[in-house]
Amino acid sequence: MLLNEFLFLGAILFCIGVYGVIVRKNAVLVLMSIELILNSVNINLLAFSLRNGSADGQTFALYVIAVAAAEVGVGLALVLLVYRNSRSISLDELSEMKG
Amino acid sequence: MFFAAETAETVETVLKSGWFLENAWLIPLMPVIAFVLIIAYGKKMPMKGSEFGIASLLASLAVSVGAAYQWIQRVDSAAPEAFVAPVIKTWTWWESAGFSFGIGQHIDGLSLTLLVVVTLISTLVEIYSVEYLRGDIRYTHFFGALTLFSAGMLNMVLAENMIQLILGWEIMGMCSFLLIGHWWEDGANSRAALKAFFTTRTGDIGLLVGTSVLFFASNAWTQKTLGISGFTVRGLSAWALSGDPGHAAITVGAVALFIACIGKSGQFPLHTWLPDAMAGPTPVSSLLHSSTMVVAGVYLVARLYPVFFTGMNILGTNLNLIVLIGGITIVIAAALAFVQADIKKVLAYSTVSQLGYMMMGLGAGAWLPAVFHIFTHAFFKACLFLCAGSVSHSASHHSFDMKKDMGGLRKFMPITFATWIISTLALCGVFPFSGFFSKDEIIDNVGHNGYTMFMVLGLTGAFLTAAYMTRATYLTFNGKPRGAAAGAHDSHDAHDTHDAHASRGPHESGLLITVPLMILAALALGAGFLNPAPLGEKWERMKHWVEPRPEVISPTGISVMASGPGEARVLTSPRAEEAKHESPCGTTTPTGGICVAPQLDHAPFKWSKALMSMLIVFLGGFLSWVLCVQLYGKKNPKLVGLTQRNKALGAGYLFLQNKYYLDALYEKVIVHGIAHPVAQAVYWFNQNVIDGVVNGFGTVVRKVSGWVYRNVDQRVVDGAVNGSAAVAQNAGSAIRPIQSGKVNQYGALLFGAAAIGALILVIINT
Numbered sequence: 125m126l127l128n129e130f131l132f133l134g135a136i137l138f139c140i141g142v143y144g145v146i147v148r149k150n151a152v153l154v155l156m157s158i159e160l161i162l163n164s165v166n167i168n169l170l171a172f173s174l175r176n177g178s179a180d181g182q183t184f185a186l187y188v189i190a191v192a193a194a195e196v197g198v199g200l201a202l203v204l205l206v207y208r209n210s211r212s213i214s215l216d217e218l219s220e221m222k223g
Numbered sequence: 224m225f226f227a228a229e230t231a232e233t234v235e236t237v238l239k240s241g242w243f244l245e246n247a248w249l250i251p252l253m254p255v256i257a258f259v260l261i262i263a264y265g266k267k268m269p270m271k272g273s274e275f276g277i278a279s280l281l282a283s284l285a286v287s288v289g290a291a292y293q294w295i296q297r298v299d300s301a302a303p304e305a306f307v308a309p310v311i312k313t314w315t316w317w318e319s320a321g322f323s324f325g326i327g328q329h330i331d332g333l334s335l336t337l338l339v340v341v342t343l344i345s346t347l348v349e350i351y352s353v354e355y356l357r358g359d360i361r362y363t364h365f366f367g368a369l370t371l372f373s374a375g376m377l378n379m380v381l382a383e384n385m386i387q388l389i390l391g392w393e394i395m396g397m398c399s400f401l402l403i404g405h406w407w408e409d410g411a412n413s414r415a416a417l418k419a420f421f422t423t424r425t426g427d428i429g430l431l432v433g434t435s436v437l438f439f440a441s442n443a444w445t446q447k448t449l450g451i452s453g454f455t456v457r458g459l460s461a462w463a464l465s466g467d468p469g470h471a472a473i474t475v476g477a478v479a480l481f482i483a484c485i486g487k488s489g490q491f492p493l494h495t496w497l498p499d500a501m502a503g504p505t506p507v508s509s510l511l512h513s514s515t516m517v518v519a520g521v522y523l524v525a526r527l528y529p530v531f532f533t534g535m536n537i538l539g540t541n542l543n544l545i546v547l548i549g550g551i552t553i554v555i556a557a558a559l560a561f562v563q564a565d566i567k568k569v570l571a572y573s574t575v576s577q578l579g580y581m582m583m584g585l586g587a588g589a590w591l592p593a594v595f596h597i598f599t600h601a602f603f604k605a606c607l608f609l610c611a612g613s614v615s616h617s618a619s620h621h622s623f624d625m626k627k628d629m630g631g632l633r634k635f636m637p638i639t640f641a642t643w644i645i646s647t648l649a650l651c652g653v654f655p656f657s658g659f660f661s662k663d664e665i666i667d668n669v670g671h672n673g674y675t676m677f678m679v680l681g682l683t684g685a686f687l688t689a690a691y692m693t694r695a696t697y698l699t700f701n702g703k704p705r706g707a708a709a710g711a712h713d714s715h716d717a718h719d720t721h722d723a724h725a726s727r728g729p730h731e732s733g734l735l736i737t738v739p740l741m742i743l744a745a746l747a748l749g750a751g752f753l754n755p756a757p758l759g760e761k762w763e764r765m766k767h768w769v770e771p772r773p774e775v776i777s778p779t780g781i782s783v784m785a786s787g788p789g790e791a792r793v794l795t796s797p798r799a800e801e802a803k804h805e806s807p808c809g810t811t812t813p814t815g816g817i818c819v820a821p822q823l824d825h826a827p828f829k830w831s832k833a834l835m836s837m838l839i840v841f842l843g844g845f846l847s848w849v850l851c852v853q854l855y856g857k858k859n860p861k862l863v864g865l866t867q868r869n870k871a872l873g874a875g876y877l878f879l880q881n882k883y884y885l886d887a888l889y890e891k892v893i894v895h896g897i898a899h900p901v902a903q904a905v906y907w908f909n910q911n912v913i914d915g916v917v918n919g920f921g922t923v924v925r926k927v928s929g930w931v932y933r934n935v936d937q938r939v940v941d942g943a944v945n946g947s948a949a950v951a952q953n954a955g956s957a958i959r960p961i962q963s964g965k966v967n968q969y970g971a972l973l974f975g976a977a978a979i980g981a982l983i984l985v986i987i988n989t
């Protein structure tokens with residue numbers, strides 16, 4: 125059983141995702157990084173589901189995929205509206221929320 | 224009589240096999256691959272994808288012919304009356320909850336007959352389409368759908384089990400929708416496509432119901448006796464004749480399956496979609512109406528014949544559902560063909576009527592003549608449709624109206640005319656042409672098996688067929704050119720992109736069109752000699768090769784031998800020599816073995832009967848010719864406009880014109896009757912119940928909220944809110960710097976907090 129290898133892959137993907145969220149300025153790339161994070165979670169779920177020999181983890185991963193799809197839909201819609209308003213999707217220019 | 228019970232000894236037969244028989248599953252697979260290639264790369268190819276389709280179908284044709292040749296060798300390697308085992312292969316397709324669904328091949332004489340016919344006609348139709356659709360806007364898609372359509376039919380034909388059969392059946396349904404609605408810009412075409420789809424879907428419910436009913440009724444028996452599931456064709460056939468099935472289960476199953484066949488094969492009362500399906504391009508009509516799609520229903524009855532034989536009690540009584548529907552369809556459709564002005568619609572109703580013959584034959588125990596009629600009908604009907612296409616392509620400027628735009632084309636299109644005449648004679652059943660050998664056999668056997676009334680219906684149908692085909696021939700090829708055929712072309716079609724020929728007037732079509740016509744006409748002329756009853760038993764090769772032998776075989780008797788690839792060893796129960804034609808299959812429960820085909824009788828051929836039906840055909844043709852000459856040629860004032868002057872005739876004409884008001888019944892009464900009250904009820908419920916509840920709720924809420932506002936809100940809540948606001952303000956100014964407005968920073972904070980949380984979790988848990 126390649127449990128360690130799966131978990132390792134998940135961890136690497138997670139780190140790449142976190143790095144992308146923190147460093148990238150492009151809203152679309154940030155969304156993609158979030159997808160990476162979600163999928164790293166999926167890999168972990170599947171790895172443990174395989175080890176435990178139960179389908180629960182796989183079912184949960186399917187839910188995650190569905191939720192992720194919805195999330196990306198909402199996110200891209202937001203990006204589109206932001207672009208219409210400010211003609212840019214750079215996150216640096218979106219600081220109207222500054223307190 | 225049958226004596227198997229007392230003697231345990233069995234007779235062993237070793238059957239030959241070969242590569243083509245073993246690998247017949249390639250036949251539907253190659254067009255599927257071609258379909259994928261056409262969709263992926265078709266537009267980039269020099270011939271826009273048609274080369275993939277034609278190449279794959281040619282390859283399938285080669286494999287089919289090879290397999291047919293090896294099947295003949297296999298039959299010859301068995302004893303003259305011994306059972307010839309089909310070549311069955313199964314792989315597990317998918318498994319779910321303990322059920323395993325297979326996919327594979329069931330190759331015997333019946334499936335090979337259809338495989339050869341379908342691949343041959345598909346190939347010819349695709350070659351024809353290269354010329355006919357040249358320059359069409361969706362040329363590549365057309366070839367993709369056409370190739371997948373053939374693949375669906377081929378898959379259905381060699382299906383090993385019902386699930387695989389449904390797969391092919393539904394692929395065909397979908398592709399027919401795409402092809403009929405090929406020119407969907409015209410609203411009428413897309414409506415016709417929808418109508419075809421929904422009408423066949425109505426029947427398909429029966430297919431699903433029937434398959435499930437039969438599976439649950441038969442699975443226990445087939446698993447125990449044969450070790451195969453109750454979906455398999457072989458299992459169902461054996462089960463149906465085993466005496467195991469309860470009367471209700473098999474009857475319900477057979478009736479449900481037959482409803483699917485009514486829908487797919489355009490039998491009365493679901494035949495209405497078939498003439499409308501003429502909206503598609505002519506090659507589609509040709510393929511759809513000759514060897515694929517509409518034949519699927521007839522094929523299903525022939526394939527699972529034991530199920531229908533037992534379920535419908537064929538030969539047991541003088542009337543059953545199949546023979547009744549078939550008989551009605553023959554006459555009703557043939558009568559409709561008289562009032563059509565569209566040449567393709569005449570042919571469409573003729574197809575419906577011919578399918579009625581096949582159904583009637585199957586329902587009356589004339590299995591082989593019905594299957595042979597599928598075989599011959601495919602050639603001459605494909606040829607007739609392609610002739611109609613040729614006429615519209617090269618002479619009448621894309622019009623199919625016989626009365627307005629054709630006439631006198633005999634001189635201009637000699638090849639089309641000759642092939643049309645040969646196919647027409649075959650369709651009418653004139654002696655040396657193929658239709659005679661199959662149609663006459665059906666009528667003869669139906670009468671021989673005691674269905675006298677239906678024999679009369681069959682003869683009436685033959686009379687009507689000769690008459691309406693004479694009318695169509697007269698209007699198209701005789702007299703003077705009219706309308707577009709005479710050079711007037713005001714009715715330009717939207718999809719017509721090559722106008723060059725119009726200025727040249729009517730002329731013969733190119734080689735890509737005429738060569739398929741000639742091949743099909745040759746087959747329409749000669750195919751009958753594969754089973755010519757008048758020439759005696761020795762000539763009836765089709766009967767020898769295709770008809771399954773009603774032999775009692777031991778349940779585990781078919782085994783594949785290790786020595787050669789797929790050579791089978793068949794164990795048959797011994798029978799008394801004198802009882803050769805008295806197999807118990809179909810009448811009594813066989814002991815110690817199984818049957819896969821019922822014992823059927825063949826009518827002995829008599830020239831007197833054949834001459835009588837020939838006389839009827841000639842009478843029909845002659846009367847129709849005289850009427851046509853008077854009506855259309857000489858414009859006899861007594862006949863022209865008779866339907867307007869005579870009330871009774873006018874009413875009949877109107878009745879036929881409106882297709883017995885079946886369309887009106889379906890659309891206005893059934894669809895409207897079901898959909899309209901439902902919509903009304905929903906609207907009423909919406910207006911009264913839901914709105915009432917909502918309004919009442921609103922009133923109550925308003926009153927309650929007024930009280931709450933005055934007492935709770937103003938006094939209790941406001942006090943608390945003002946207090947907490949002061950707290951929040953102080954706290955807010957303390958943590959305001961974190962709200963930088965930078966999303967990335969928020970992200971970093973989020974992950975940082977999550978990391979700390981995870982760390983705490985790890986520390987606590989260890």
